[in-house]
Each structure stands twice: as C-alpha cells, then as structure tokens.
Amino acid sequence: SLEFYRMASHSKIQPLTYFGIAWALLLVLSPHCPNTTTTPFLITSAIVISLTWLLFRSPKGQAFNSWAWTIAGILYIGWMLSYWVDLRNLEAGREWVLCGMLTNFANDTGAFFIGRAWAKHPLASTISPSKTWEGAVGGLLAAIAASLILNAFFSWLNYPLPLNYWQMALLGGVISIFAQLGDLVESLLKRNTGSKDSGKLLPGHGGILDRIDSIIFTGVVVYYYVIFAIL
Template sequence: MKKRVISGCVLALLALALIWLDEPLPWLTAGVIFWGVMALREFNQVVGLTKAKPFAVIGTVGTVLFIISPHFDNGLEPLLAAFVAGSLLYLLKPGDRSQAFIRWAWTLAGVIYIGWLLSFIVALRGLDGGREWVFFALGVTAASDTFAYFIGRVFGKHKMAPSISPNKSWEGAVGGAVCAVIMALILKAVFDLPASYLELGLLGLAASAVGQAGDLVESLFKRNMAIKDSGNSIPGHGGFMDRMDSVVFAAVLVYYYVIIFIQ
C-alpha cells in the first residue's frame, strides 16, 4: 500500500507538470508518447507469450504517429490508411509468413487500443481551454479510481463482474462515482469551466462509468492472457497499461463533450 501511495503521488505530480507546461515543447505529447511506447511494449510482451508476437517496430511507429496526429489538421484518416496499407505490405517481406496475418492483427489491435485512445489526451489538450479540460478528465478519473479501490476494499460485498475482475464491487463502483461527481464540481469551481455545475456533475458521473468500464475491458484482456498485471514498472500499480485503462476512456468522453457542447 505504501508503494502504491508514493508512486501514485509521483505520477500525479509528473502529470500536473506535463499538462501545465506547453513551451518550448509540447511536454504532454512527449509524456504521452513515452507512456504509449511503454504500454505497447507490455502489450506486445503479453500477447507474444500467449497468442502471436506482434510486429514491435511497426506497432511502435504507428503508436507514436497516432499520438502526435492531433497536432496536424485532418491527419487521422490518411494516417490510418497509410498505416494499415503499409503494415500489410510489410507482410510480404522474406521470411517465415506462417503467422503473418495473426501477428498483423495483434499489431493493429495494440496500435488502436493504445496509440489511438491515448491520442485523445493530446487532442483534448489542443482544444481551447484544453489544459483545464485535461485536468478535469484526469482529476475525475483519479478520484473515481482511488475511491472505488478503497471503498471497495472496505465495504465491497456485491461483486460487479466476478468472471472478469473478482475484486471489483458495486459498492466500490458507486463510491467511485460519487467521488468523481464531487471532484467534477470542485474542478468546475477551481477552473471556472464553461458549463453548469449540473452538466459537469453529470459529465463526472459519466466519466466514472466509462472509466470503470474501461478498467473492466483491460481486466478482460488480462484474464484472456492469463496474467494479473500487464507489467511491474510502476510500484504498487502494475504496468503502464494498468494505468491507462480508465483514463483514455474518460478522455474520449470529455473530448467529444467539449467539441459537441462547448466549442
């Protein structure tokens, strides 16, 4: 528990610095690239042990390109087309082609799950008032995850999805959702976000719901791969994949909320 708290505080301070600073380099983008490359490395190692070994170089290049794509106007569609076509052509290289397509499929899955979803954090930061909206997405998710974990440990009796994640409970989920709403209201007051308290309270509730669903998605992935954690790079928290599951789903939700209802 001590390691979990200490590493969580260090991660939070680092995230705050990367989100706040924007010059002379887009530091958040650089941090997300590092996060994505490390998460993809864990993904490739896990899949390679149980299924088929993804193409590491292609996957890394694709992940980085997806993460930086929000910096370029209308860059996603040509990027996706070029990546899919280029990676398929790569299968024609000399060598053992017996598992070529299954390896390609897992490579594409890793790039989409990690690279594309992480790119929404960068895209959110690039919107008007994006710094504050990223703080909102991460703050609400952190509150939801933290209190769902502790409330679930103390009061959890009714299992949410025992076949996927035996330790998650409805009591923890509700506690995390309530704390996410409280955090959303606090962040509204701190940053004076351009939406009502009711709207942001509901957005915080929705972000908690999709974040916890995203957590279950990664739990299902790990269960399919017969592992407990994606890695051990972050003391008390597992690997980089273990810390992106809920955040990216919440970031996608907040991004589309902002561009549809705010801008």
C-alpha cells in the same frame, strides 16, 4: 504500447511490436499537425504496411493474429490517447485536461477505498474478481464530487469552465463510467492473454498500462462531451 504487445506474446502471438509502437506514437502526436488528412493517412498506412510486412515474415501461421494485435495496439493506445492532445488543443484545453485527469483519479481512488471497505457484490467476476458494485458506486460518487469541486475551483481562479453544475455533475458521472469500462477492458485483455499484469515496471502495481487503462477511454469521452455540449 510495448506492454500491450508483450501481453500478446504470452499467447504465442508475435505482433509487429516496434512498428506498432512507432505508429501509436505518431497517432498520439497527429493532432498537432494542421493537415486534416494526417490521422486517416496514418491509420491507412498502418493497415497496408503491416499486412505487406507480414507477407515477408516467417512463420506465417499466425499472420492474421499478428496483424490484428498490431493494429489493435496502434488504435487502442495511439488513437485513443490522441484525444487528450485534441482536448488540450480546444479552448480552455488545459482546464479540460486537468478536469478529466483529476476526475478520473478521484474515480479510481473512490472505487478503491469504498470497494475495499464494503466489497460484497462482484461487478464482473469472470473478468476482474476484485471489482465490486460497491466500488463502482464509490468511484461514481467520488468522480461527481471531484467534477463539482474542480468547477468551483476553476471559477475561483478566474478560469471558469462553460458548464453549469448539473452539466459538470453529469460529466463526472460519465467519466466514472467510462473509466471503469476502460479498466475492465484491460482486465479482459490480460485474462485473454494469460497475463497477470501488463508489465513489471512498477513493483506491486504492475505496468504503466495497468495505471493508465482508465484514461484511455475518458479522454475520448471528455473531448466529445465538450464538443457536443459546448461548441
């Protein structure tokens, strides 16, 4: 969240950084609360408190932009990542989280190496010039292969996932697509704010957000895939 709000500051916008970080963290942890009104309460209170806060903060010329970025950070980081906690709380949640994370990693790895070796056709040159269709296809194939291998591996360990191989292959493909969309979304935000990287915590690799941008979407996808395909 801190890196997200620092990107906004590059555009001369001043979000409520520490408030946003606190509420994003509360949202990530909210699935542990048995009360079903916790998440709606946190989102509603974030809207009300942030707007009220901005009434008393100066200068007021960028109040709307400050509020929009504050809420965006809470939802984009906090709410979206909370789905990984929701996923862990499902039956066989540990296996689903591992499946989602490792398939996501396979997608990133496949996209990087295939894109590096055969890069010819830009995927979204106005957003991320380094992304190519070849890399996207490489990531897709790697993710599908990883999902099938993981399915066989969990079965071998006596922790079988309740999906057949076709369903697992489809899940791998869906994870790949949304992982790449998540990557492009973060690239769009960086370009919009004039930021080269989300941070400098990892020399040569940017910030933490640059490393986890793809999993922001995939946690949501795996959770709802499991809910609708199985439960």
